[in-house]
Amino acid sequence: xxxxxxxxxxxxxxxxxxxxxxxxxxxxxxxxxxxxxxxxxxxxxxxxxxxxxxxxxxxxxxxxxxxxxxxxxxxxxxxxxxxxxxxxxxxxxxxxxxxxxxxxxxxxxxxxxxxxxxxxxxxxxxxxxxxxxxxxxxxxxxxxxxxxxxxxxxxxxxxxxxxxxxxxxxxxxxxxxxxxxxxxxxxxxxxxxxxxxxxxxxxxxxxxxxxxxxxxxxxxxxxxxxxxxxxxxxxxxxxxxxxxxxxxxxxxxxxxxxxxxxxxxxxxxxxxxxxxxxxxxxxxxxxxxxxxxxxxxxxxxxxxxxxxxxxxxxxxxxxxxxxxxxxxxxxxxxxxxxxxxxxxxxxxxxxxxxxxxxxxxxxxxxxxxxxxxxxxxxxxxxxxxxxxxxxxxxxxxxxxxxxxxxxxxxxxxxxxxxxxxxxxxxxxxxxxxxxxxxxxxxxxxxxxxxx
Numbered sequence: 188x189x190x191x192x193x194x195x196x197x198x199x200x201x202x203x204x205x206x207x208x209x210x211x212x213x214x215x216x217x218x219x220x221x222x223x224x225x226x227x228x229x230x231x232x233x234x235x236x237x238x239x240x241x242x243x244x245x246x247x248x249x250x251x252x253x254x255x256x257x258x259x260x261x262x263x264x265x266x267x268x269x270x271x272x273x274x275x276x277x278x279x280x281x282x283x284x285x286x287x288x289x290x291x292x293x294x295x296x297x298x299x300x301x302x303x304x305x306x307x308x309x310x311x312x313x314x315x316x317x318x319x320x321x322x323x324x325x326x327x328x329x330x331x332x333x334x335x336x337x338x339x340x341x342x343x344x345x346x347x348x349x350x351x352x353x354x355x356x357x358x359x360x361x362x363x364x365x366x367x368x369x370x371x372x373x374x375x376x377x378x379x380x381x382x383x384x385x386x387x388x389x390x391x392x393x394x395x396x397x398x399x400x401x402x403x404x405x406x407x408x409x410x411x412x413x414x415x416x417x418x419x420x421x422x423x424x425x426x427x428x429x430x431x432x433x434x435x436x437x438x439x440x441x442x443x444x445x446x447x448x449x450x451x452x453x454x455x456x457x458x459x460x461x462x463x464x465x466x467x468x469x470x471x472x473x474x475x476x477x478x479x480x481x482x483x484x485x486x487x488x489x490x491x492x493x494x495x496x497x498x499x500x501x502x503x504x505x506x507x508x509x510x511x512x513x514x515x516x517x518x519x520x521x522x523x524x525x526x527x528x529x530x531x532x533x534x535x536x537x538x539x540x541x542x543x544x545x546x547x548x549x550x551x552x553x554x555x556x557x558x559x560x561x562x563x564x565x566x567x568x569x570x571x572x573x574x575x576x577x578x579x580x581x582x583x584x585x586x587x588x589x590x591x592x593x594x595x596x597x598x599x600x601x602x603x604x605x606x607x608x609x610x611x612x613x614x615x616x617x618x619x620x621x622x623x624x625x626x627x628x629x630x631x632x633x634x635x636x637x638x
Contacts (some may be wrong), residue, residue: 196236200229201276208280208288208494212417213240213273215292216307218247218387218614220543222416225271226287232273233537239270240292240521247305248614256362256617269303270295277409282378291409304606307545308408310477315404317602318450318556323458323471325552328447328532329411332540333418334368334435335368335393343628348427348436349435363388370393372421379417380398383408391439399445404548411544417595425635431464433496433539441506442488442540446551447524449532450475460531466568468549476512476521476533477565478558479551483510483520483537483571485596486587487582489550490538492615494622499539502574509579512570514614517632518573520582537582544610553602 203211207500211232222244227235245261245430246269255262271292278290294306301308318325320506336346355363364370369573371384376383376397386397397418399410403428415431434441449459459472466475479486500508504515512533513519533555538547582591590612593600600608620636 194233194236196233196275199278199381200232203229203278203288206280206288210287211235211273212277212281212287212289213292214289214413214625215269215271215294215411215544216250216543218305218307218308218417218543218611219251220239220444220541220545221413222250222412227273232283236273236275236624239272239295239297241268242271244269244303244305245298247303247310247610250578250618253288256272256614260606260610260612268297269306270297282375283424285339286496289413291413304604305610307543307549308405310603310607311405311408311545311552313604314552314556316393316601319554321559322452323450324452324530325404325548325554325555326401326449326451327404327407327548328443328542329399329407329414330396330443331399331411331414331431332389332394332396332404332442332444333415333429334355334391334442335395335422336430336435338426338428349427351392353392356391358388359386362393365393366562369397373397375421376414376417379413379419379439381413383414389442391436394439394442401449404552408544408548411548415544431492431540433493433541435495440504443499443506443536444540444542444544444547446536446538446548447532448551448555450534450555457529457531459533466523468523468531470562471559472531472533473564474559475555476523478556478561479521479533479535479554480510480512480558480565481563482554482557482596482599483517484583484589484592485599486550486554487537488593488611488615489544489546490535491589492543492546492586493541494586494619496539496541497512497583500577500584505572506539508584509519509573509576510582511573511579513569513573516569516571516573519569524566527636533562533566542628549603550599553599556602586615590615590619 209229211227214222247253248256248258248261274291281287294303296303335349337349339347352363382399382400384398389396420430452458461469499506507520511519511520514523515525
């Protein structure tokens with residue numbers, strides 16, 4: 188009898204069968220944070236757990252359009268396998284897919300038995316372990332925005348905004364959501380059990396925000412990854428498109444991915460709190476903020492990972508494009524919310540919704556840890572409305588500059604790992620090159636008639 192026959196997998200199978208589930212969908216994030224998956228019939232779950240599921244490693248190097256980028260370890264190595272084993276601790280039924288449960292997968296390289304270098308989940312796990320070596324357990328609360336679109340075959344993109352209602356920020360109900368998309372989505376996400384707490388219409392027409400509860404960093408990343416996949420899948424069921432693209436439309440704002448971050452010690456005490464410290468913050472919190480500010484240019488490559496990301500930046504967008512921090516100041520890159528005590532935290536407002544949750548959180552934690560280890564103080568916090576280039580340095584204004592900043596930040600990339608960094612830079616620089624070769628609609632409109 189194999190080990191899997193007597194392992195907990197059989198208990199899971201019995202429970203799932205009792206719930207009418209006969210398929211387990213094993214998912215894992217690719218390099219850009221989208222879900223890759225395989226459906227496994229329940230009777231074959233023990234084999235999947237024991238031997239793993241084989242995927243081509245070049246899935247990490249595949250573009251959204253299906254092209255394979257020449258990244259080391261993929262094409263040059265003959266397109267070898269990775270092995271994905273179900274993480275049964277993450278099993279949950281899909282409320283909208285009768286008979287199907289979903290779980291995350293752990294990814295290894297069969298040649299070494301070690302995590303695959305490009306695996307975002309394993310990268311974050313390694314960074315969390317580095318924090319633990321210094322007595323810190325990061326806690327993260329994610330906030331994500333997205334746009335909902337209806338099909339419009341008569342337009343070049345094929346989609347239009349679900350609603351053009353204006354002035355409906357922080358509203359709920361039919362005023363800006365005529366088909367009750369938000370209510371339906373909230374209830375299904377609640378039943379998915381990923382810690383969704385609340386949601387509302389956001390600033391622009393068809394834009395929504397749904398918040399997740401805070402938890403340990405890895406769990407927060409897992410839930411953010413599953414949240415994004417679920418929202419997109421639920422929209423597809425209705426013939427719609429939910430997009431976490433940074434700025435999908437001209438004339439409106441973009442979508443953010445804000446992280447609320449704190450750390451607790453081995454006894455669960457929030458180590459960012461200190462009533463006697465400046466601004467009620469501990470030295471650890473201030474040093475973490477200083478680290479995030481110091482490594483912000485490199486962090487931008489992970490927080491704003493697409494060519495489109497940088498079109499979200501600019502004055503009066505409430506998207507940070509300067510390197511600064513402030514007390515309860517939404518125009519700052521790092522905001523310190525007003526709560527203290529157990530609620531003491533930093534809010535990084537840099538990320539956009541297209542960011543891979545694992546990479547965004549890993550990069551932020553790595554930068555914060557470097558700040559704590561360096562023990563440096565941040566500059567004076569921003570006062571008043573920000574976006575004054577005489578007071579604060581600019582973030583990279585385009586993806587190539589951000590990638591260069593990441594490559595140059597050897598302290599940060601040492602924590603993230605050489606193999607991951609090399610793969611990420613190769614993949615993203617190919618994206619930039621493909622964009623520069625592409626003729627856009629703007630260019631044709633601007634030049635074709637007059638030139």
